Amino acid sequence: MAYNPFLNFCKVLDEAAAVAGIPKEDYEVLKHPERELKVALPVVKDDGILEVFEGYRVQHSSLRGPCKGGIRYHQDVNIDEVKALAAWMTFKCAIVNIPYGGGKGGVKVDPHTLSKSELEKLTRRYAAAILPLIGPQKDIPAPDVGTNAQTMDWLMDTYSMMAGHAVPGVVTGKDIEVGGSLGRTEATGRGIMIIARLVAEKYGLGRAKVAIQGAGNVGSISARLIYEDLGFDIIAISDVSGGIYKADGLDVKDVSEYLKSKRLLKDYSAPGARHITNEELLLVDCDILIPAALENQITAPIAEKLGAKIIVEAANGPTSVEADEILKSRGIEVYPDILANAGGVVVSYFEWAQNLQSLYWEEDDVNRMLDKVIVRAFGDVVKCAGEYNVTLRLAAYITALKRLTEAAKLRGIFPR
Numbered sequence: 001m002a003y004n005p006f007l008n009f010c011k012v013l014d015e016a017a018a019v020a021g022i023p024k025e026d027y028e029v030l031k032h033p034e035r036e037l038k039v040a041l042p043v044v045k046d047d048g049i050l051e052v053f054e055g056y057r058v059q060h061s062s063l064r065g066p067c068k069g070g071i072r073y074h075q076d077v078n079i080d081e082v083k084a085l086a087a088w089m090t091f092k093c094a095i096v097n098i099p100y101g102g103g104k105g106g107v108k109v110d111p112h113t114l115s116k117s118e119l120e121k122l123t124r125r126y127a128a129a130i131l132p133l134i135g136p137q138k139d140i141p142a143p144d145v146g147t148n149a150q151t152m153d154w155l156m157d158t159y160s161m162m163a164g165h166a167v168p169g170v171v172t173g174k175d176i177e178v179g180g181s182l183g184r185t186e187a188t189g190r191g192i193m194i195i196a197r198l199v200a201e202k203y204g205l206g207r208a209k210v211a212i213q214g215a216g217n218v219g220s221i222s223a224r225l226i227y228e229d230l231g232f233d234i235i236a237i238s239d240v241s242g243g244i245y246k247a248d249g250l251d252v253k254d255v256s257e258y259l260k261s262k263r264l265l266k267d268y269s270a271p272g273a274r275h276i277t278n279e280e281l282l283l284v285d286c287d288i289l290i291p292a293a294l295e296n297q298i299t300a301p302i303a304e305k306l307g308a309k310i311i312v313e314a315a316n317g318p319t320s321v322e323a324d325e326i327l328k329s330r331g332i333e334v335y336p337d338i339l340a341n342a343g344g345v346v347v348s349y350f351e352w353a354q355n356l357q358s359l360y361w362e363e364d365d366v367n368r369m370l371d372k373v374i375v376r377a378f379g380d381v382v383k384c385a386g387e388y389n390v391t392l393r394l395a396a397y398i399t400a401l402k403r404l405t406e407a408a409k410l411r412g413i414f415p416r
């Protein structure tokens with residue numbers, strides 16, 4: 001059967017509920033997104049030819065607050081993926097205990113094939129199409145794979161033009177000049193760095209050896225912060241073109257500079273650094289492996305062979321359900337996506353709160369608050385794993401599920 005991340009989500013959810021003794025009727029609603037919208041997006045391209053793109057916005061749950069989650073531009077976007085990503089947002093926000101539900105959007109497009117003006121047209125048309133669903137109190141998009149601050153600025157502007165006044169709180173991850181928060185661009189990578197720090201402390205790893213799959217916003221910033229702030233060795237990193245490896249640690253400053261120029265790692269060269277494939281990267285002997293690319297990378301065959309002691313999931317859904325079982329039997333601990341990559345949405349929450357109050361924070365304060373939230377969530381999940389004697393993924397699901405079912409109980413079902 002084809003890989004279906006939403007069914008995977010449901011499977012893990014059932015398992016978590018069974019372990020925690022949560023009855024089906026208390027969480028059944030979480031297997032059904034509240035709203036799913038599919039939109040068609042006509043765009044006249046630069047050559048005058050019309051192309052119609054397919055887009056989605058899924059609101060998985062608003063039990064704990066407005067829906068929250070990014071918008072993905074990728075050629076493989078499909079409804080099951082968007083549903084899974086939306087559900088993971090619900091759980092992510094519950095784990096870090098911020099007052100949001102979960103949502104996600106996507107457009108089936110390879111953004112690298114469009115010019116800037118085509119991307120702007122596509123984004124504004126998408127914003128118009130999902131307009132009835134979004135708003136600072138309803139559903140707040142943010143960047144994800146293939147989108148960035150500029151995408152959010154266009155969304156914010158389109159929404160504001162329709163409203164007749166500036167509404168910065170409708171999206172997060174904007175540029176600073178239009179209401180973005182200091183520290184938001186680095187937030188997901190910073191969250192990963194904080195988890196890497198906590199993991200190294202917990203297992204006494206010392207100067208850990210780290211391998212990172214992915215060199216986009218999350219992969220590259222995680223690499224830089226882990227190297228600069230923690231002094232760990234980044235022994236491998238990859239992008240779509242493949243990876244580079246150096247057993248005693250890459251020169252991360254040099255690699256970061258190289259990546260800034262948007263060149264591919266297949267063309268990178270430095271003394272002692274050798275080229276490896278993306279699969280080889282996942283198998284590298286290291287203390288911490290950080291998958292920071294797309295879903296379904298650590299599959300069963302990879303899990304059998306991978307050489308890491310600990311996995312910290314920066315991407316959403318990088319490990320398949322089958323692979324999880326294998327990793328468990330091999331004693332490889334997985335710090336799951338919905339905990340590990342929550343730094344982004346936490347600072348999105350700070351951005352939104354700043355927008356609603358028209359009051360802006362210093363970067364130090366943003367980073368300090370982020371640290372506090374991630375340290376607390378890490379502690380909650382580790383404690384839960386001990387209590388139930390389960391994997392960290394199940395513990396993360398249980399932690400979130402308890403908060404969600406409690407909210408559901410208190411709110412009740414309308415109408416009764």
Ligand code: GLU
Binds near residue numbers: 342
């Ligand atoms: N796309 C990011 C994620 O998957 C950020 C979402 C947000 O900030 O709302 O967590």
